[in-house]
Structures are given as C-alpha cells and as structure tokens.
Amino acid sequence: MSKVQLTDLVLRDAHQSLFATRMVTADMLPACEKLDKVGYFALEAWGGATFDSCIRFLNEDPWERLKTLKKALPNTKIMMLLRGQNLLGYRHYADDVVAKFVETAAKDGVDVFRIFDAVNDPRNFKAATEAAKKTGKHIQAAISYAVTPFHTIEKYAELAKQYAAIGADSIAIKDMSGLLKPYVAYDLVRAIKKVTDLPIEIHSHATTGMSVATLTKAAEAGAEILDTVISSLAMGTSHSPTETMVEIFKGTGYDTGLDTGLLLEIAAYFRDVRKNYKKFESSFLGADTRILVSQVPGGMLSNMESQLKEQGASDKIDEVLKEIAVVQKDAGYPPLVTPTSQIVGTQAVFNVLFGRYNRLSGEFQDLLAGKYGACPAPKNAGVVKKALEALKLEGEITHRPADDIPPEYSKLEEEAKKLLGGSTVSVEDVLTLAMFPKVAPGFFKKRSEGPVVFKPEPELPVTASTQAGTGQAARYSVNVNGATYDVVVAPAGTVAVSPAGGTAGGAAAPAPAAASPAAPSGGGAAVNAPVAGTILKHAVAEGTQVNSGDTIVIIESMKMELEIKATGAGKVHFLASPGAAVAAGQPLAELG
Secondary structure: OOOOEEEEOOOOHHHHHHHOOOOOHHHOHHHHHHHHHHOOOEEEEEEOOHHHHHHHHHOOOHHHHHHHHHHHOOOOOEEEEEOHHHOOOOOOOOHHHHHHHHHHHHHHOOOEEEEEOOOOOHHHHHHHHHHHHHHOOEEEEEEEOOOOOOOOHHHHHHHHHHHHHOOOOEEEEEEOOOOOOHHHHHHHHHHHHHHOOOOEEEEEEOOOOOHHHHHHHHHHHOOOEEEEEOHHHOOOOOEOEHHHHHHHHOOOOOOOOOOHHHHHHHHHHHHHHHHHHHHHOOOOOOOOOOHHHHOOOHHHHHHHHHHHHHOOOHHHHHHHHHHHHHHHHHOOOOOOOOOHHHHHHHHHHHHHHHOOOOOOOHHHHHHHHOOOOOOOOOOOHHHHHHHHHHHOOOOOOOOOHHHHOOOOHHHHHHHHHHHHOOOOOOHHHHHHHHHOOOOHHHHHHHHHHOOEOOOOOOOOOOOHHHHOOOOOOEEEEEEEOOEEEEEEEOOOOOEEEEEOOOOEOOOOOOOOOOOOOOOOOOOOEEEEOOOOEEEEEEOOOOOOEEOOOOEEEEEEEOOEEEEEEOOOOEEEEEOOOOOOEEOOOOEEEEEO
C-alpha cells in the first residue's frame, strides 16, 4: 500500500469531454497559481483535440498556450496526449516530423508525453518514444482499452511488457469509453505489475457511472497515479471528481495528502468559468448505460448524432449503433479511440445510408490496408479485398507503416515559407501547418486578431410576444458557403447571428448572403453529392473525358474523405468548386 498521486485533467480532457474543447487560455490562467500549489503528479493541459480547436475555433496559437501555461505552472509537470505516429493529426507523419514535433513540444513546456496508438501497435510508438528519450522528459505509454473477444487481461499485460521494453517510464490504461469495470481494473493492474515494475496510471471516463469505483479498486491493486478532474468539470462524459477521490483515500495508506480546501477554491473558480461555455455543452450529464452494451464512447455517440442530423438522418441512430459493432469486427477489432473511432463510426453511417460497404471512406480503406498499423484481430477478407482494389495495392501492409513515408519536414518548411511570405519561419508554424494543412492557412491570416472571447449568454428579455407559446428562443447552427453561424431566433421573430465558436473580441458578425449552387445545364448526366460535406478537390481537370466509375471529386464529410465516382462516360463539367460546402443530393458535376 502506497500513497496515490493524481493527475488533474481540468485544462484539457475535461473541457474536451464536456464542451467541445472550447476553453480559452485566458480562462485557465487565473486558476494556475492555485493549481500549481496542489501537488499533482501532473496537469494534463495540451494535446488531444486542443491543438485543432485552438486554430479552428478559438483563433489561438496552441504553442503560445503551452508556453504561457508553463510559465504559470513552474512547480507542476505539464502532460500532453500524443497519438504516436499520428501526433495530433489524422494521418501518420514521417519520422523527422515526429522527432521535430516532440523536440519542440518539450522545449515549449511539455514534461510528460502520454503516447498512445489507436490500434495498440508498439511499432507506432517507436519514433515518438525515441525522440522523447532524447529530451529527457517522462514517457508514458498508454494502452487503449477496449472490450472485445481479442482484448484480454493477458494480452494487455503482454502489451505493457512490450511498452516497457521500448523505453516507457510509466504505463497508462486509457479507458476512453468508461468500460473498465472495478474488479477487472483490479485484475488488470495486478497482471501488469507481474510483468513490469513501472508505475501505472489509470485514465477512466465517468460516462457509464463506474469510474470512481474503478479508480478505487485500481489503487488497491497497486496503481500509483489516477486521472481525476476538479469537481465542477467532473462526471458526465468527463472524469471522476478530484475532491471525491482525495476524500475516499484520506486517512488510509493511499492518502493523496492533497488539501481539499484548496481544491474547493479551484472548483468554485471553474464553476463560474463553465457558464461561459453553456452553449457548447451536451444535455447529457448523467450516466449513459447504453455504452455498456454498444461500447461506443460518449463523445463518439454525440458526434454520431450530430453527423446524422447533418445528413438529415437523425432517425437512424439505433441502426448506426448496431452497425458500429459490425464495422469494428470487420476491421479487426480496433479500439474505438481517435482516430479509429471516427473512422469506424463514419463508415457505419455510410453503411446505413448507402448499404453495407457500398462506399468506403479513404481512411477506412487505409485502416483495412494496414496503413494505421496492425489491428488486434483478423479482418473481414472480403472488405479488405475491396479496400485494396480501391487503393491499387496487392496486399495488406505488414511492416511499420511509417517506413513508407520519406522525410517531409524540409518540404513542409518550404510550404510554410511560401504561405507566410517570408524567408524564415518558426518551427511551431511549420508543425501547425503539418498537423492541419486545411485549417492552418486561415488561422495564420486571422491570428493577429487575437483569441475569441466567451461570455455567459444573456437571457432574452421577456415581452408580451415571448410570453406567448413556450417563450423559448430557438437556436440553430447554419452553414453558409463553408462558414458556420449560430442563429438565435426569439419567439417574437428577432434574429441574432454570430460566427460559431465566438468571435474575436466578442463582436457579432452578420451572415453573408448564400450563393446559389450551379445547376446542371441539362446537357448531360448529373453527378450528385451522396452526403453533405465540403469539396476537397477535383480529381480530374475540367473537360476531362472520363469513364463510369472514375473518381472525379473528393469531398470531406464527417471528417473523412469520400471519393465521388462518375456515373457514366463523358466530359466533366464541374458545378461546384473546391472549398464549397455542399448538401446531400446537390449536383457536383455533369457529364457531357
């Protein structure tokens, strides 16, 4: 029996889980002096979706956030969540980019690198682990936890042994769905302790209502570190309350030694901050026991509901939940964590909308072909064959996927120089462009305007008109030409429009008039968008002669790429340009 340490997730996973990763650095800083006095093992403050959210929604430089937090937390280690060879993006990067990213993150403030791989392939840890070793920082190798016929305690213990061998300083169990049961956690920790003496940290979401008991039993089994969240941002799809765990262990051999009074002061601060983000919060705050059967992470579930609503298919959520289990099995039972949760979930949506595997996303093809690494179990041979044919590959990749990626940092640096118009460019800007090449250019243009500002939404004034009927304001998210706007319609008919995610300086902006999409001229067969999305690129040039089945357009839908094929032979005339947002059924091109 030994003292338990805590890592608080308030600066990263808490707001990612509860209100779409929208917390700005300005709302974190006032609490940092007290957070730094607590005595945590670490504060998880970077990585995951925070990087994406900073540049996509907050107009905030994620590297500056890291540097600022490091200055404000001189006595506490900052932890980041890193997706192995994927870093923070949705693809594998070359080893030189991985090395440069880890080196820069360490220099700017990361003390603990929690590294995981979506399919638990140790080969995908290699580059990040070697780079982190050179910085002298703490390396925590995380096991993505799943409950399938191929994920057993024995296999998890063997995986921990492999992680120890590649240089990990500690092992984490990453239970992203809240599926880790208390007594299973006890047995799992004991099994890992038999094969390695490395410290074990437990990360378990509260989504199913089991996390407090799970953390308690894990500590009893010998887990040295537990992930918690200050109470005002705990539970629901978040994590167990820090104060609760402190009190559970108080007076025992596991006593954390943390000051509950100080923690309550921190909780009070974030209770007020949370009011700024009410519009981003899910209505789900309790325990979602559906996940115990579907095994779908809470965040993935809300994402599926949003995607289906966007496609006008909200009534199909139950079908999609059943289909996710089929797709996960056919893909070789990958754990459902970023990016495999998005890949499997979106393919399940496509299967329900278009028929099973009639349309494969580009990412699902890559997963089946082995481009993300080795999945835990054998895959559906028929679906793999279909993916290999689409990718024009003779067989699945069996070597480390990153071995096929040539060095790319120098090329990315030149692209950044060209984009920013200078002879020199910071390493941070090169890496930002590398992570999110479609979002970064827009961010670089607006960066000087400063971060968005969030404030509690004012209550609508009560008038005779608003008293009629329900008296409730209707809120909508409207996409116009690729830009998303929050629209609030009062019962009296008053309309307020502002860019989604807040505005720089808090100012509102009017929505632009929508441009009408081009209509077919009637001279040829139309090729329509099967789903709502954004045109990434034209796969062929205007006027190209194509045959039926040739790819002519690639669109991004539900964060995945989908190839749109020609429905017949003829010359292509495009009706929508790259970057345009398109609706399901909208004509994209005609064949003449």
